[in-house]
Amino acid sequence: MSQHSVIEFQNVSVSYSHRTVLDDLDFNLENGDFTYLIGETGAGKSSFLRLIYRDLLPDSGSVKVAGLEVTSLKDKKVPHLRRRLGIVFQDFQLLPDRTVYENVAFSLKVTGEKNSYIKQRVLEVLGMVGLSHKRKNMPEDLSGGEQQRVVIARALANEPRIMLADEPTGNLDPGASAEIMELLKQINNRGMAVLMVTHDYDTVKEYPRRTLKLQDGKTKEVDPKNL
Numbered sequence: 001m002s003q004h005s006v007i008e009f010q011n012v013s014v015s016y017s018h019r020t021v022l023d024d025l026d027f028n029l030e031n032g033d034f035t036y037l038i039g040e041t042g043a044g045k046s047s048f049l050r051l052i053y054r055d056l057l058p059d060s061g062s063v064k065v066a067g068l069e070v071t072s073l074k075d076k077k078v079p080h081l082r083r084r085l086g087i088v089f090q091d092f093q094l095l096p097d098r099t100v101y102e103n104v105a106f107s108l109k110v111t112g113e114k115n116s117y118i119k120q121r122v123l124e125v126l127g128m129v130g131l132s133h134k135r136k137n138m139p140e141d142l143s144g145g146e147q148q149r150v151v152i153a154r155a156l157a158n159e160p161r162i163m164l165a166d167e168p169t170g171n172l173d174p175g176a177s178a179e180i181m182e183l184l185k186q187i188n189n190r191g192m193a194v195l196m197v198t199h200d201y202d203t204v205k206e207y208p209r210r211t212l213k214l215q216d217g218k219t220k221e222v223d224p225k226n227l
């Protein structure tokens, strides 16, 4: 793994019942990169992300994430890997019966942090996403964009090195999408690598970054302005 890489795939292949989804693929995400992963429905974007947080093992090849070889990682080390990742997915929803504060605190409690640290850190990350004043509210009191910002705060709480975002602007109106993109940009400017799966080409054009298109099992770099 190069000194600067935070994710490195080498010769990665994934097939489901004889359908090859990723085909001898190489991929590299460097420290501080911001990369979009695009591709048609069924191209394999979710499978690509699942490899990174060890929800899926490849049929062959090597997957290195934040210095760990994921393919040979013991089960008990998987939480250790996931703490190095901030995960912002549409299906990682907030707990509806807990306040905003508790939703963010939860991810720190499971790692066994001290209460005094948890309090300080939760207020810090809620401040970063501009939602300290909503800490006592329930998720249902928040707009979709605000809820997504809480999800981002929760993902930031453990100070991950890499942010994985799957369609973070998927269900949001343009104003809320812009807020989420500004936030991801800020997070990236602070040095965190961001890998974002999206179908939202308007956002990609507005915030152009390295864009990889997944097609026929491989990634190809495309010009984000010509999508």
Ligand SMILES: Nc1ncnc2c1ncn2[C@@H]1O[C@H](COP(=O)(O)OP(=O)(O)OP(=O)(O)O)[C@@H](O)[C@H]1O
Binding pocket: 016, 017, 021, 039, 040, 041, 042, 043, 044, 045, 046, 047, 048
């Ligand atoms: N567990 C599975 N068993 C069998 N086939 C699967 C499985 N998971 C995914 N597939 C198939 O593999 C292909 C890639 O799926 P994947 O979800 O990775 O694509 P995607 O690019 O994320 O799609 P979308 O944009 O619709 O979310 C699809 O044809 C899908 O039906």
